[in-house]
Amino acid sequence: MIRSLLALLSGSIFGFGLALSGMIDPMRVRGFLDIFGAWDPTLAFVMGGATIVMAAAWLIQRRMHTPVACDEFSLPSTGLIDRKLLGGAALFGIGWGIAGLCPGPAIASLATNLIPAGIFVLSMLAGMLAYRVAERAT
């Protein structure tokens, strides 16, 4: 019960923060990526604010043996750098630039612009499924 509440709370605060920061507007995100045009640095402030709070959270995490509501931390490794990581990140950036949307703002936008956000989210899920199929084939 407490786990479910924390998951919903985390997602809701995340979605509210995305809306407040203006990241739900694809034009604004694209403005950040448009360094040769009318550059809009807002996204850098969003990343800065989020990173400061999370850096403090990581300092607290190092002193904790277990999370508050679970038995153990389930965290990804921080080291491995390979072609898959960089190729995937490069592809993600291309899609991000084309549509002005990344997964968080796109899903949050379902509350505000259902048709265009829904088209993006369904396409994104199809892309995720395509990767799963491609991964299994190799």
Added chain:
Amino acid sequence: MMLSGFPDAAPLEGLLGGLLIGLAAAIMLLGLGRIAGVSGMAARATGISNSGAPWPVAVLFVGGLVLGAAVFTGLNGPIVATYPPSYSWLVAGGLIVGFGTRMGSGCTSGHGVCGMSRLSPRSLLATVTFIGSGMATVAISNAVLGAWS
């Protein structure tokens, strides 16, 4: 608040929204011991991925994203958003974002916020890479196809 030289920027709203996003990711980390990575949570919630967060956690987190944005518009009114000139941009962008985030194991939230704040070399490099390729994509598409209205 205005930022001189950047008439379109909303630095205060950006910073406040960012602090909330950080708080949300901190709740996920310290409460449930996990990274608040939206691409991973979306794949898990839809059954595209079988690993990662427990299914109810992923579903509630993803549902919360929509709920939080709905609460914001309930309090502040509709959000002005400008989308690409045609749906084909959304379909192409979505397909590539979906494929790329699974291949690269994360997006702006997982690598960008959670990984960079942890000083993960893997996430730092991924973030630099997707911001760089995003900037290149916008520059090229503006040059070839013209800017959005």
